[in-house]
Amino acid sequence: MPATPHSPRTPLLVVLGAGSRTWRGYALQHIAAQHPVALLDAQPPAWAKEHAALTRTVDLTDTQAARDAVEALAADRGVAGVLTYLEDHVVLAARLADHLALPGNTPAAVEACRDKYLSRSLLDAADVPSARSYLVGDAETAAEYALLLGGPVVLKPRSLAGSAGVRRADTPDQVRAAFQTARDAGLFGLERTATTGVLIEEYLEGPEISVECVVLGHGTVHIAAVTRKYLGEEPAFVETGHLVDASDPLLTDPQIRDVTLSALTALGISSGVLHVEVRLTPQGPRIIEVNARLAGDLIPHLVHLATGLNLPHIAADLAVGADPELLPSQSQSAAVRFLLPAVTGHITAVHSGVFAPWLDRFQWTAAPGTHVTAPPGATLLDRTALAVVTGPDPQTCHRRLQLVQDRSGIHIQPDSTTSACVA
Incomplete structure (x- = not known):
């Protein structure tokens, strides 16, 4: 479906990166139906050009080049907001929005989400239930911290996504091997904008969920959906599926709401649609990580099918300072x-x-x-x-x-x- 016609005088919503048509095409299509999109990408794909009002070829790893491109768009047409649904560009989007005094989170808050070590530190300082976590520089240090943590541990890259390089380890040799895996991991080039490093953390028992949050201001959070997540065999944590039920009883669970809101507050999040991953442990819900963007893996599409809530629309509205539609229009799974x-x-x-x-x-x-x-x-x-x-x-x-x-x-x-x- 081509882009929805908009007035040539309507300010643009800048979207950073198209991503894969299979995994992100629906998001760009919905965003472009709501607002005229200027897509900035290193190589804007043909399918994305069908939805964007205009495209610009920009190296998004070059902050100055991206700033110059957005400033030119602002001078020529006007820019109402900056948005990305890709982990690579969340910090850049926040910096560009901040530079133009547009709606969005502070760059510091988004950096705190992207950097898992910083996230853990802020959550710990605010007494938000999470996982004990340490930054380790080599395999032997990791093995020493594993003894301190006791029991199974998890090693993960400091700033990747999609469970890339994440491994459970139960023995010293497994810890050393998992450290190497985490240190060397990459995913779709995401490592080019990542903060390097490896974390070792306590293993959290229990099923995993994600909370799809609409943040309307500091302390004002609407939980749009809870996603039940299905994982493959350990020691990896590859996600094999997701399910969204509009009537999920976890939607009204006060502990889940409290820990989610506390995490967003601790990290300084004030706006946007966020994907918060949680483990439901015997001791209660504990934060795995907070992602300052729409969920991947077609989760927003599931939310739309199950509830009628259009998370890409909502994210776009918030990015330009508009009031989003938060009333569900259907109820299924x-x-x-x-x-x-x-x-x-x-x-x-x-x-x-x-x-x-x-x-x-x-x-x-x-x-x-x-x-x-x-x-x-x-x-x-x-x-x-x-x-x-x-x-x-x-x-x-x-x-x-x-x-x-x-x-x-x-x-x-x-x-x-x-x-x-x-x-």
């Missing part, structure tokens, strides 16, 4: 599942066989010829397909996802001499 390979090898063929009104989308994300790694070594780059379904309740969504998976097949030639066909 929506879920996504990411398929992972059963064996490590090269994909030779794929097929799918479900067509139903409740199947919102099914897409192969790995084509024949692609090499994929099976769990537990898999990362999100090894996902082979995604399926999004709707239903009246979570149980129906789970049944429908399983039906889609059962009727979809992939043939993988293993790295060994035998072949495998997984239905």
